[in-house]
Amino acid sequence: MNSAAFLVLLFSIFVSALAAPQPEPHQGIPEDPEPVTTVTSCGGLLETTSAIINFQVGGSIRADMRCLWIVNAPYDTQRFSLVSSGLNENDGLFVTAYGKEGPGLQYKVASLGQNHTFVSRTVLVTLNVGHAPTFGFSLKFFSSGSAGAVAITGYIGLTTARGNLSYPLGGGNYQNSESALITITPTVPGKPTLRFTFVDMEGASCLYDYVRTFTWFENTYSQVARFCGTTIPTSLTLAEGVGLVSFTSDASVTGPGFAFEWE
Ligand SMILES: *[C@@H]1O[C@H](CO)[C@@H](O)[C@H](O)[C@H]1NC(C)=O
Ligand SMILES: *[C@@H]1O[C@H](CO)[C@@H](O)[C@H](O)[C@H]1NC(C)=O
Numbered sequence: 001m002n003s004a005a006f007l008v009l010l011f012s013i014f015v016s017a018l019a020a021p022q023p024e025p026h027q028g029i030p031e032d033p034e035p036v037t038t039v040t041s042c043g044g045l046l047e048t049t050s051a052i053i054n055f056q057v058g059g060s061i062r063a064d065m066r067c068l069w070i071v072n073a074p075y076d077t078q079r080f081s082l083v084s085s086g087l088n089e090n091d092g093l094f095v096t097a098y099g100k101e102g103p104g105l106q107y108k109v110a111s112l113g114q115n116h117t118f119v120s121r122t123v124l125v126t127l128n129v130g131h132a133p134t135f136g137f138s139l140k141f142f143s144s145g146s147a148g149a150v151a152i153t154g155y156i157g158l159t160t161a162r163g164n165l166s167y168p169l170g171g172g173n174y175q176n177s178e179s180a181l182i183t184i185t186p187t188v189p190g191k192p193t194l195r196f197t198f199v200d201m202e203g204a205s206c207l208y209d210y211v212r213t214f215t216w217f218e219n220t221y222s223q224v225a226r227f228c229g230t231t232i233p234t235s236l237t238l239a240e241g242v243g244l245v246s247f248t249s250d251a252s253v254t255g256p257g258f259a260f261e262w263e
Helices: 003-019
Strands: 037-039 044-046 050-061 066-072 077-085 092-099 102-108 115-119 122-128 134-144 154-158 163-167 179-184 193-200 210-217 220-227 243-248 257-262
Touching: 037 044, 044 154, 050 066, 050 122, 066 154, 066 179, 077 092, 077 122, 092 115, 102 210, 102 220, 102 243, 154 163, 163 179, 193 210, 243 257
Parallel strands: 037 050, 044 066, 154 179
Antiparallel strands: 050 134, 066 122, 077 115, 077 134, 092 102, 092 122, 163 257, 179 243, 193 257, 210 220, 210 243
C-alpha cells in the first residue's frame, strides 16, 4: 500500500469511528432489571444472574462475625451496589475478584449506590465485622456481558468450628482440569488452625496440580502456601477467622488428593 492509500484508509477508519455508535458498557447479555434471587444466609454459593443479599437488614449482627458469599455468575461482568447498610466504620464488606490466579482486584463496599464492577465470573463477598455488634446490610449484584472463563469448578463452604475434610469428597482420585475452592469461615467467631494430614497429587514443580492456602489479613486475602506432590505444609492459623484452600489440576495425571483438619 502506498502512503496516500494508507492515509485514505486511516481517514476512513477515523470517519467510521466517529460515526459508529458508542459501545454499551456491557456488551452481550444485559443485566436483569431487578435481582432474581434473594439471599439471607451468612455466606454460601450464588450461581445466578443477579441477587440481593439481605443480611440481617434492620437487625443486629454479633461482634467478629464472618460471612463469605461466593458469586459464581454465568456472564463475565459483575456489578455490585450497596442498597442499605447499618455497618459501621470498624466493619468491612469487601468484594474481591477470584480467578485462576486466586483472589485479585478488591473493593471495600461502603457508599450506598456506588457501582463496583468486575470482569470476573467469580467474586468473593466477605463480611468482616469489627469487635462490636453491628447492624445488617443489603447488597445487590447483576451479571452481564458474555460467557467468560470458568474460575471455579467446585465449591465447599466450611462453617463449623472444627472438622476434617478429605478431597475429593467421595474418595477416589480428583479429576483433570479442576479448580475447586474451599472456604473456612466458622459461624461462631474463631481462629481455627488448618493442619494438612495427607497430600498426594501430581508433583514436580507445582505448576500442574497444586493446593494453595490463603488467609484474610489486614483486609485482604494473601497466599500462605502453594504445595503439591506429597508435601505437607506447616500448619496455618487463620488469625482473622477466614481462610481459603484452592485446588487446581491440569489436563493430565490425577491422584488421591489431600486432607486437612481445622479447629
Ligand atoms: C450504576 O450502574 C447502573 C447500571 O449501569 C446505572 O444505572 C447507575 O446510574 C450507576 N450508578 C452510579 C452511581 O454510577
Ligand atoms: C479428624 O479426624 C480424626 C480421626 O478421626 C480425629 O481424631 C480428629 O479429632 C478429627 N479432627 C477434628 C478437628 O475434628
